[in-house]
Amino acid sequence: MTYETIIVETRSKVGLVTLNRPKALNALNSQVLGEIVAALQAFDANMELGAIVITGSEKAFAAGADIKEMQSKSYVEAYLEDFFVGWEGLTRIRKPIIAAVSGYALGGGCELAMMCDFIIASDNAKFGQPEITLGVMPGMGGSQRLTRFVGKSKAMDMCLTGRMMDAAEAERSGLVSRVVPAADLVEEAIKAAAKIADFSIPAVMMTKEAVNRSYETTLAEGLRFERRVFHAMFALDDQKEGMAAFAEKRPASFRNR
Numbered sequence: 369m370t371y372e373t374i375i376v377e378t379r380s381k382v383g384l385v386t387l388n389r390p391k392a393l394n395a396l397n398s399q400v401l402g403e404i405v406a407a408l409q410a411f412d413a414n415m416e417l418g419a420i421v422i423t424g425s426e427k428a429f430a431a432g433a434d435i436k437e438m439q440s441k442s443y444v445e446a447y448l449e450d451f452f453v454g455w456e457g458l459t460r461i462r463k464p465i466i467a468a469v470s471g472y473a474l475g476g477g478c479e480l481a482m483m484c485d486f487i488i489a490s491d492n493a494k495f496g497q498p499e500i501t502l503g504v505m506p507g508m509g510g511s512q513r514l515t516r517f518v519g520k521s522k523a524m525d526m527c528l529t530g531r532m533m534d535a536a537e538a539e540r541s542g543l544v545s546r547v548v549p550a551a552d553l554v555e556e557a558i559k560a561a562a563k564i565a566d567f568s569i570p571a572v573m574m575t576k577e578a579v580n581r582s583y584e585t586t587l588a589e590g591l592r593f594e595r596r597v598f599h600a601m602f603a604l605d606d607q608k609e610g611m612a613a614f615a616e617k618r619p620a621s622f623r624n625r
């Protein structure tokens with residue numbers, strides 16, 4: 369597949385997607401959506417790769433959905449094409465995805481970052497859901513995911529006033545896992561992804577599935593799911609290898625089996 373709006377690379381065991389619409393601050397149109405999902409599906413199917421990083425430019429991770437593409441849509445068009453449903457493809461990726469966010473992550477940009485498994489931000493990152501300033505509301509998950517990340521009060525504040533949150537506030541609020549200097553962002557994210565990719569891929573995928581389950585079910589159901597998956601891991605060669613390596617005081621060598 370040829371990509372026009374993103375750059376797709378692999379670094380050792382890590383798949384890297386860089387949004388590449390600099391003139392539009394990486395605004396997310398339907399072509400970007402199609403290309404991102406296709407690239408992620410290809411990474412997911414490639415057993416040489418264990419984790420994925422999505423990033424943008426220093427100025428903008430993504431300044432939102434493409435306002436110029438959507439401004440003239442009618443209700444019936446938006447409804448019939450189930451506008452934005454394609455992003456659900458990203459949430460079906462089974463390998464971990466890290467969002468490496470520098471600059472603006474606004475509207476759909478913030479929502480894209482939140483669809484990833486965790487966010488590493490540069491110290492110049494700015495997060496926001498400014499849709500209210502355009503006469504609409506978040507439509508790619510912001511009203512739901514932001515609330516789960518930062519709680520009702522802050523999510524209401526962000527969605528109703530449209531104000532931006534800087535990297536320090538985003539880290540304090542639990543939206544991002546760590547903040548690093550802008551110049552180191554992509555390398556730090558790749559380092560984190562490479563660390564994950566060195567573990568057992570099935571164990572990593574099952575762990576991602578279990579953590580995500582906590583957002584979708586009751587505590588009792590989630591705990592039952594965790595225990596069942598934990599038991600299932602004893603069928604992995606990698607569980608035998610990981611525990612034997614610990615007992616024998618040597619590094620583990622996982623075979624993803």
Ligand SMILES: CC(C)(O)CC(=O)SCCNC(=O)CCNC(=O)[C@H](O)C(C)(C)COP(=O)(O)OP(=O)(O)OC[C@H]1O[C@@H](n2cnc3c(N)ncnc32)[C@H](O)[C@@H]1OP(=O)(O)O
Nearest residue numbers: 391392393395431432433434435436474475476506507508
């Ligand atoms: C998914 C949903 C449903 O949740 C909805 C959304 O995501 S709606 C979009 C939400 N995002 C925004 O409202 C942010 C819009 N952008 C801005 O406010 C500003 O561009 C900025 C504050 C991020 C940066 O400002 P500045 O440095 O002054 O750059 P600009 O000159 O404004 O922008 C440069 C260039 O990029 C185009 N641009 C920026 N954002 C978008 C966008 N979301 N969609 C389409 N195009 C965008 C902007 O129009 C400029 O292009 P030109 O006019 O120079 O061709």
